[in-house]
Amino acid sequence: KAGVTQTPRYLIKTRGQQVTLSCSPISGHRSVSWYQQTPGQGLQFLFEYFSETQRNKGNFPGRFSGRQFSNSRSEMNVSTLELGDSALYLCASSSASSTDTQYFGPGTRLTVL
């Protein structure tokens, strides 16, 4: 089975712009979660989608949003980028239940100038 894929792998934007990141889960997985990783704050949960519905949400401002499509692929969007949004954004997929392992993608490295 192919693993979790994320595109693009690297992205450079300027303050005020918006960005969309994409995540394709492992085939058959219906849950997709997003995390932000920074040196200062570590790994922080952004949100989780399951069957096209947001199931859980972390403590991030409304500039961070996401969605999931019927094929379970997910996108996250960050509007009005700030310097502090520079981070590695990781996507993870799992099948359904609470005991299923989360499998992580390689991440998208976003740099905001």
Place this chain on the structure above:
Amino acid sequence: AQSVTQLDSQVPVFEEAPVELRCNYSSSVSVYLFWYVQYPNQGLQLLLKYLSGSTLVESINGFEAEFNKSQTSFHLRKPSVHISDTAEYFCAVSDGLRGGSQGNLIFGKGTKLSVKP
């Protein structure tokens, strides 16, 4: 609220020496516990997990962790490390009872293991 504390940000060790990476968590409900490993410029890989049952869990590459409910700990150990174990290790907890979702993993700040020859 749940939280995870990894007591050591960096652990240098010589090859073939034993190592312990410490992890403590706080939670008022039953939890699931995980250790993930991250190699440079890569995503996270699951090393091992505790969901229920035996409190000692093992990975295929020689790591083990023991769930200690009274001490709220889930320390990671390996009796003999290799150069290839050099990576950053993250302890994580999820509240598996809340909404049946594992999606909101709470991570510790990570421990960088550096294995020297």
